[in-house]
Amino acid sequence: MYFVDTIDVAGLGNRGYLAGGAHGAVAVDPPRDIDRVIAAAARRGVRLTHVVETHVHNDYVSGGLELARVTGAAYVVPAGARVAYERVPVADGDRLEIGGGLALRALATPGHTPHHTSYVLEDAGRSVAVFTGGSLLIGTVGRPDLVEPRLTGELARAQYDSAHRLAAELPDETAVLPTHGFGSFCSAGDAAGDVTESTIGRERTANEALVKDADTFVADLLAGLDDIPAYYAHMGPANAEGPSPVDLTPPRLADADEIAARLAAGEWVVDLRSRVAFAEGHVAGAFNFEAEGQLATYLAWLLPWGRPVTLLAASAAQLAAAQRELARVGVDRPAAAATGSPEAWIRPGERPRAFPRGTFAALARQDREGIVVLDVRRDSERRAGHIRGSLHIPLHRLRERLAEIPDGTVWVHCAGGMRAAVAASVLDAAGRDVVAVDDGFGAARESGLPMARLTPAEAQELVTAEAVLLDVREDAEWETGHAPGALHAPLSALTAGAPLPDAARNRPIVTICRSGKRSREAVALLTARGEDAVDVVGGLRAWVAEGLPVIEDHHLAATSDLPGASGPGPASAVPGDTSPSQACPGRRGPRT
Numbered sequence: 001m002y003f004v005d006t007i008d009v010a011g012l013g014n015r016g017y018l019a020g021g022a023h024g025a026v027a028v029d030p031p032r033d034i035d036r037v038i039a040a041a042a043r044r045g046v047r048l049t050h051v052v053e054t055h056v057h058n059d060y061v062s063g064g065l066e067l068a069r070v071t072g073a074a075y076v077v078p079a080g081a082r083v084a085y086e087r088v089p090v091a092d093g094d095r096l097e098i099g100g101g102l103a104l105r106a107l108a109t110p111g112h113t114p115h116h117t118s119y120v121l122e123d124a125g126r127s128v129a130v131f132t133g134g135s136l137l138i139g140t141v142g143r144p145d146l147v148e149p150r151l152t153g154e155l156a157r158a159q160y161d162s163a164h165r166l167a168a169e170l171p172d173e174t175a176v177l178p179t180h181g182f183g184s185f186c187s188a189g190d191a192a193g194d195v196t197e198s199t200i201g202r203e204r205t206a207n208e209a210l211v212k213d214a215d216t217f218v219a220d221l222l223a224g225l226d227d228i229p230a231y232y233a234h235m236g237p238a239n240a241e242g243p244s245p246v247d248l249t250p251p252r253l254a255d256a257d258e259i260a261a262r263l264a265a266g267e268w269v270v271d272l273r274s275r276v277a278f279a280e281g282h283v284a285g286a287f288n289f290e291a292e293g294q295l296a297t298y299l300a301w302l303l304p305w306g307r308p309v310t311l312l313a314a315s316a317a318q319l320a321a322a323q324r325e326l327a328r329v330g331v332d333r334p335a336a337a338a339t340g341s342p343e344a345w346i347r348p349g350e351r352p353r354a355f356p357r358g359t360f361a362a363l364a365r366q367d368r369e370g371i372v373v374l375d376v377r378r379d380s381e382r383r384a385g386h387i388r389g390s391l392h393i394p395l396h397r398l399r400e401r402l403a404e405i406p407d408g409t410v411w412v413h414c415a416g417g418m419r420a421a422v423a424a425s426v427l428d429a430a431g432r433d434v435v436a437v438d439d440g441f442g443a444a445r446e447s448g449l450p451m452a453r454l455t456p457a458e459a460q461e462l463v464t465a466e467a468v469l470l471d472v473r474e475d476a477e478w479e480t481g482h483a484p485g486a487l488h489a490p491l492s493a494l495t496a497g498a499p500l501p502d503a504a505r506n507r508p509i510v511t512i513c514r515s516g517k518r519s520r521e522a523v524a525l526l527t528a529r530g531e532d533a534v535d536v537v538g539g540l541r542a543w544v545a546e547g548l549p550v551i552e553d554h555h556l557a558a559t560s561d562l563p564g565a566s567g568p569g570p571a572s573a574v575p576g577d578t579s580p581s582q583a584c585p586g587r588r589g590p591r592t
Helices: 033-042 063-073 149-169 199-208 214-223 232-241 256-264 277-278 295-302 317-327 360-364 379-383 399-404 418-429 442-446 456-465 475-480 493-497 517-529 539-546
Strands: 005-010 015-020 026-027 049-053 074-078 089-092 095-099 100-106 117-123 128-135 175-178 266-272 307-314 336-339 372-376 409-413 434-437 468-471 510-511 535-536
Touching: 005 033, 015 033, 015 095, 015 128, 015 317, 026 033, 026 399, 033 063, 049 095, 063 074, 089 475, 100 128, 100 149, 149 199, 149 214, 175 199, 199 493, 256 336, 256 379, 277 418, 295 317, 295 372, 295 418, 295 535, 307 317, 317 336, 360 442, 399 418, 409 418, 418 434, 418 456, 434 442, 456 468, 456 510, 456 535, 493 517, 510 539, 517 535, 535 539
Parallel strands: 026 049, 049 074, 074 089, 128 175, 266 307, 307 336, 372 409, 409 434, 468 510, 510 535
Antiparallel strands: 005 015, 015 026, 095 100, 100 117, 117 128
């Protein structure tokens, strides 16, 4: 019999594993705080025979080297990885005997990195699980752009091939056990809903790498890549050099005078308490990164690398947990710390600062005069929909772009409230009047706030009432199918400076394209021209998917002097088997 225990690292969206049987065990991709792995092995009463890495990690400091040193286990690293320490190099097809009929078989699965290796756990020769690291994840794959920009396209295709190799060589019932993909920024896409366990058989039918052709997969993968956390640049080199042992002894405690001095020196003071408690009262100049959630990812992303940081916590337990979390990404040894409440962290005669929290419903009731709505979500989130007229500065760029925020009270929001709280603390520290929107973004639309991107149904309703639907695809695409009543103005012509069709002038405009990418570009262009424009989320694909009508017309009459601009012609019935791909021909565009 075999076992597999998960070493969950939720704050980073990762998992390590301890797997084995009565005669030994192997640790896969262990976190830096190796005491958790050692405790898991002790609970099982097993000896650790091997510590294996699927790749040289870019998102956290590995505990593998230290774990192997402490336990005497063999440290196994892919042979192609360039590292500065002694290890057991493993190549495609190599087997590692664990004992009692258990073994690991190495499978070369490049893509996330050039040397990436997966490990098949075999029980008496039967494949029972595969540790896929950053290769085949649940519903998606690991991103291919963390090594070298010029290799990204090549690695994206390798990722496709590796996923297909795993699916071809392993039985359907083989458990898929990835390291990334539970909120990790190493994932190239979103995991499939709330699914946290999977098999090769399930991935065959659900994983984007296994249900798309190679060209479509690569195009979608590359188009969907988002910003890389800044601290990643330091993780790979640290892991290749050989991480130092982690030191989790409590940091030195600081009093109010020292906290004030550190702030005056430009150092970071980070308040780990809940965003509610921080908003109600905090040390002036401190930043709020809640201890729960993705503390390590966002603090390490925003903190200038190597800058001293002082941690303020509600309790010693909260401080210790945060220190452990930060050590996993190389933010070692806080300069100082304090526990308790703001009253103990400020000097006599001073008062804590505070700012209000709000909801999208409260924002909708505001007179927008003198208000700045700031969206701090990532680009990919913004593309899927945003509040009309809002300013967009992703959280990780906020400190360097503070000067771009107009005067007025800043209502700052994200997708759920955590990042908005971080941003609000940054703005508050800079002396701005701020309201932190502590609400789910779905409430923005429900509250009646004007959205810059509409669903097809909302678009149709607006067009029926007052707006014009402007199709910005090219001529050949338009002729294969378009929405009834739509006007045609190819993006290429608009970009070249051509005017709008006469019927679209002085009217609200809703743009639509195949998948949503070009319609967003058209909105940006038209808005810069002073037009009132929004676009349709998901484009004509989403329009058809919602059952809205599409007509075909091969005899189009021009309605303006715009090259390629056409007005609606006589409607014809859409064939019953019309699909989004038929209505919107061409290669699939990026996810919107």
